[in-house]
Amino acid sequence: MSLINIVMAQMNPLVGDIEGNVDCIIQYIRQAEVKYNADVVIFPELTLCGYPPEDLLLRESMDTRITAGLSRLAGEQFSAMVIVGYPKTINSAQMNMVGVLGNGQWIAEYAKQNLPNYQVFDEKRYFTAGSKACLFDLKGVKTGLTICEDIWHDEPLLQLKEAGAQLLININASPFHRGKHQQRLDLLSYRAQQGNLPILYVNQVGGQDELVFDGGSFAVNASGECQAQAPFFEEDLYLVQCEVAPSTAVEIVPKSYIDQPLSELSIVYQALVLGLRDYVNKNHFRDVILGLSGGIDSALTLAIAVDALGADRVQAVMMPFLYTSQLSVDDASRQARVLGVSYDSITIEPMYNAFMASLESSFSGLPADLTEQNLQARCRGVLLMAISNKKGSLVLTTGNKSELAVGYSTLYGDMAGGFDVLKDVPKTLVFELASYRNTLGEEVIPQSVIDRPPSAELAPDQVDEDNLPPYDVLDQILEMYVEQDLSADYIVSNGFDRETVYRVIRLVDLNEY
Secondary structure (H helix, E strand, O other), X not given: OEEEEEEEEEOOOOOOOHHHHHHHHHHHHHHHHHHHOOOEEEOOOOOOOOOOOHHHHHOOHHHHXXXXXXXXXXXXXXXXXXXXXXXXXXXXXXXXXXXXXXXXXXEEEEEOOOOOOOXXXXXXXXXXXXXXXXXXXXXXXXXXXEEHHHHHOHHHHHHHHHOOOOEEEEEEOOXXXXXXXXXXXXXXXXXXXXXXXXXXXXXXXXXXXXXEEEEOOEEEOOOOOEEEEOOEOOOEEEEEXXXXXXXXXXXXXXXXXXXXXXXXXXXXXXXXXXXXXXXXXXXXXXXXXXXOOOOHHHHHHHHHHHHHHOHHHEEEEEOOOOOOOHHHHHHHHHHHHHHOOEEEEOOOHHHHHHHHHHOOOOOOXXXXXXXXXXXXXXXXXXXXXXXXXXXXXXXXXOOOHHHHHHOOOOOOOOOOOOEEOOOOOOHHHHHHHHHHHHOOOOOOOOHHHHHOXXXXXXXXXXXXXXXXXXXXXXXXHHHHXXXXXXXXXXXXXXXXXXXXXHHHHHHHHHHOO
């Protein structure tokens, strides 16, 4: 019985940095050869250029740089075989490829057959689909290749099964969403049994703009049981060993690093931390700044920022006004002190009064309304952007998904900034994540912030529910309308008040401008 050492390289590439990505690939291969005596090292989808490369693929220089990167890898003369993803133009058609490097030669190539074109994916804009299966010899084992979306369809697997594949390798750039990993496990279990062969699923890790890739690479045996599971959100190398019996049956050796399932709150929190860290670092910002209001959204954003970057790279600014409660001032100061961040308090009252004086003639004869409330938020936005300009800090906005969806935010006010950590986090989940973060050690988000009714504090005694349905109702309606594309009548038929449903939907539709 022979043993094959397969190393899954759960890598965090940088989109467009082909030379830097090749450097990382070489470094990982050398580590895998020394540490694991690797027979083959597997990298994720489009590792050479990073995922998603989007319109970089339309640049003529892309082919030249990719060709140079592939040539450089071939010239390294690795002892291990290498499997890596890259784009390639063949007969004027650009393909999403995976190639196999062995003994200094590219010995096999496969073009992705199923190009996703939904949600965050836009691959049909750039790529032409392949049509043929690809097998190569891995120490006597007929090994098939597929890329990401291919594994969600029957045909690529059936092609390989008919060709006699004994092992399947699927490379991925699969972004995170809640519940995604269990979907992957269930699918790969089914595919392994369908093809009666083990499958290795190698996924990218890291943040790229609005996407977060969670890693979680794993391997299942022919009966669909998970035998090895890499951690989530960690860039590293993970060994999978395959035993090859004289009958050529291939079995994956169970590994001790099958991680225990994480709670949903834990995995969402880690996704937010990684997404922020990579956005800041990959865009070369030294530090970040945010407005700390004493409310729960900014409190959670601050905690995530400190966990992502460290307290020395985070500045919080409290910007009180007439309607800011003493409790908010005290809670903001306390949290900043506990987390150890740089903290300032700058009143916006003089700015606000100056604006109102300048606008007096324009506003003459008109009653006070939301304009005055929005002006407060815009004063705060000006202050944060000025500090950002002066210090080179990235402004973090703190709006959650529920508020942004219905327009309960101020353009050029609390929406002014470079990155919104909570942009895809509903308000009800914000509360859950805040409580979860406090279970990890010291109470970094004051309990009073979590317990009291949310308020923008832009008017006397204001609370959010003066203007919005209760968040537990609002979030359910938004989930059905925004995420599931369900109709108003369907939502009402599920027990929701008709007037409330139509009001929420109207707010969403009006806010889409």
